Amino acid sequence: MQVFNEISSLKQHIKELKQSGKIVGFVPTMGYLHDGHISLVNESVSKNDVTVASIFVNPMQFGVNEDYGSYPRDFERDSALLEAAGVDIIFHPSPEEMYGENFLTSITVENMSNKLCGISRPIHFKGVTTVVAKLFNIVTPDNAYFGSKDLQQVLIIKKMVNDLNMSVNVVSMPIIRESDGLAMSSRNIYLSDDDRKGALLLNQSLKIASQMIENNQTFAKDIFKAVETHISKNDNAQIDYISIIDTETLEPVEIVGKGCALLLAVKFSKARLIDNIVF
Numbered sequence: 001m002q003v004f005n006e007i008s009s010l011k012q013h014i015k016e017l018k019q020s021g022k023i024v025g026f027v028p029t030m031g032y033l034h035d036g037h038i039s040l041v042n043e044s045v046s047k048n049d050v051t052v053a054s055i056f057v058n059p060m061q062f063g064v065n066e067d068y069g070s071y072p073r074d075f076e077r078d079s080a081l082l083e084a085a086g087v088d089i090i091f092h093p094s095p096e097e098m099y100g101e102n103f104l105t106s107i108t109v110e111n112m113s114n115k116l117c118g119i120s121r122p123i124h125f126k127g128v129t130t131v132v133a134k135l136f137n138i139v140t141p142d143n144a145y146f147g148s149k150d151l152q153q154v155l156i157i158k159k160m161v162n163d164l165n166m167s168v169n170v171v172s173m174p175i176i177r178e179s180d181g182l183a184m185s186s187r188n189i190y191l192s193d194d195d196r197k198g199a200l201l202l203n204q205s206l207k208i209a210s211q212m213i214e215n216n217q218t219f220a221k222d223i224f225k226a227v228e229t230h231i232s233k234n235d236n237a238q239i240d241y242i243s244i245i246d247t248e249t250l251e252p253v254e255i256v257g258k259g260c261a262l263l264l265a266v267k268f269s270k271a272r273l274i275d276n277i278v279f
């Protein structure tokens with residue numbers, strides 16, 4: 001496994017790999033890896049000749065009062081996990097390497113970046129799409145793997161790739177959960193023991209919603225109410241949003257059917273957790 005910190009040397013190396021006909025898979029991450037990340041790596045390793053994983057805590061996607069400074073980092077552990085999973089190349093640039101001195105360009109997927117998580121995190125998706133576009137230009141992957149845990153993110157990235165005619169196949173992978181149902185997240189370490197238990201309400205409420213749909217209770221307002229009631233059982237849970245949307249447009253729906261999704265964002269003190277289910 002090779003580690004690159006510089007854009008120019010990585011680009012040169014990938015150019016040579018592609019000239020020799022290699023198919024390149026790419027897994028962008030912010031590090032502090034767990035089995036959710038590794039599931040993306042496993043898929044890439046099994047479907048491509050070469051797998052590149054990036055570890056970059058992207059300052060551009062954090063708001064001023066968010067956790068950029070305290071976001072967990074452990075490069076030694078991450079690189080050991082990636083090597084064991086069969087990654088060929090780690091890209092681990094500094095913020096200076098990525099953004100230089102006078103960085104002026106950004107990409108925004110309008111009307112998808114200002115909804116759901118974009119309401120409480122107004123600059124977040126602009127930071128995500130800009131860094132992902134840069135990473136795609138640097139790595140030039142054939143296939144790139146994203147988790148559907150961040151459903152809004154992968155939908156926005158697919159839209160960007162389609163709108164801008166980028167030559168990469170974006171693959172959306174299932175949510176990996178702890179054995180008790182909590183969606184794995186690097187931010188779960190922020191949870192106190194009590195809030196770790198309370199956080200199970202998120203997955204439970206998704207199950208309640210899917211049970212309602214199986215029973216033909218498809219009115220979004222009824223599902224919303226049941227989910228809200230369930231999560232509100234915990235006094236520490238501050239609901240940011242509960243939304244039932246069409247995954248094409250991210251617009252709310254009244255009747256839940258195929259292609260709709262329920263998305264949740266709930267804060268437990270410092271930890272803001274998200275989860276979702278696509279129906």
Ligand code: AMP
Nearest residue numbers: 029030031036146147149150175176184
């Ligand atoms: P992050 O390091 O949080 O930016 O995540 C990097 C990638 O891993 C993103 O595509 C995430 O959607 C994906 N990911 C994070 N958590 C999970 C999970 N529990 N299951 C599947 N994919 C995940």
